Amino acid sequence: MSAVIKTLTPFVEQDVLLEALSSLGVECHVKNNLIMTDRVDYQGTQHFQINDGVYQLVHDSDELQGRLISDSLSNKYTAVKQFLGELEIAYKSTYQLKLIRAEEAERLKMERARQARVAEARGKAIAQAKEQGYSVKESHVNGKIKLVLTRTSH
Amino acid sequence: MAEEKIVLLIDEEGVISAKTIGFKGEACLDALDKLLGPQTITSIKKTDEYLQQVSAKSSIKINMKRK
Numbered sequence: 001m002s003a004v005i006k007t008l009t010p011f012v013e014q015d016v017l018l019e020a021l022s023s024l025g026v027e028c029h030v031k032n033n034l035i036m037t038d039r040v041d042y043q044g045t046q047h048f049q050i051n052d053g054v055y056q057l058v059h060d061s062d063e064l065q066g067r068l069i070s071d072s073l074s075n076k077y078t079a080v081k082q083f084l085g086e087l088e089i090a091y092k093s094t095y096q097l098k099l100i101r102a103e104e105a106e107r108l109k110m111e112r113a114r115q116a117r118v119a120e121a122r123g124k125a126i127a128q129a130k131e132q133g134y135s136v137k138e139s140h141v142n143g144k145i146k147l148v149l150t151r152t153s154h
Numbered sequence: 155m156a157e158e159k160i161v162l163l164i165d166e167e168g169v170i171s172a173k174t175i176g177f178k179g180e181a182c183l184d185a186l187d188k189l190l191g192p193q194t195i196t197s198i199k200k201t202d203e204y205l206q207q208v209s210a211k212s213s214i215k216i217n218m219k220r221k
Binding site: 114117118120121122124125128129132134141143144145146147148149150151152153 | 156157158159160161162163164165166167168169170188189190191
């Protein structure tokens with residue numbers, strides 16, 4: 001028979017879950033909306049399937065013949081309860097990193113937009129000034145761009 | 155021959171402040187309109203120079219907001 005164990009933190013984001021699994025050294029891949037792991041038991045490959053928007057691990061309830069596909073001395077099968085406990089910690093950590101990365105990306109996007117606005121305003125003003133016969137002297141004052149436009153009228 | 159001067163300050167957000175010196179009357183507004191185009195002007199401050207001699211050389215300060 002198979003069983004489902006629920007953790008406290010719902011695994012709702014596939015990319016976060018995949019990164020968390022990877023950080024634990026779990027080899028996995030996505031197949032038909034299932035996240036297949038390198039953990040196997042009597043029922044076959046242990047995998048995450050999505051139910052009501054939450055990924056849940058499907059495995060044999062007794063973990064009969066539980067093992068890793070590539071069991072080795074340094075990489076041994078761990079019981080599902082322990083595995084999910086470690087995964088929960090990794091998921092939380094990965095999710096926090098994702099939030100930080102998203103905030104940083106947003107900050108960079110805003111900064112690039114700001115720089116583009118300044119460059120556009122400067123470029124347009126200089127181009128128009130030269131077109132209208134002004135001489136242009138540029139300097140920087142307290143983080144601002146100062147353009148002094150001068151021309152002689154008759 | 156008279157010298158016409160416009161001082162533009164572009165702040166960190168791309169907002170332009172302008173000050174004109176040596177224009178006659180409303181010519182300063184026309185000059186800024188030609189120079190900066192249809193941007194949103196948020197404020198115009200006519201300086202003492204402008205108020206004292208509209209017919210003579212005038213000076214104003216404006217703040218323009220990006221569209």
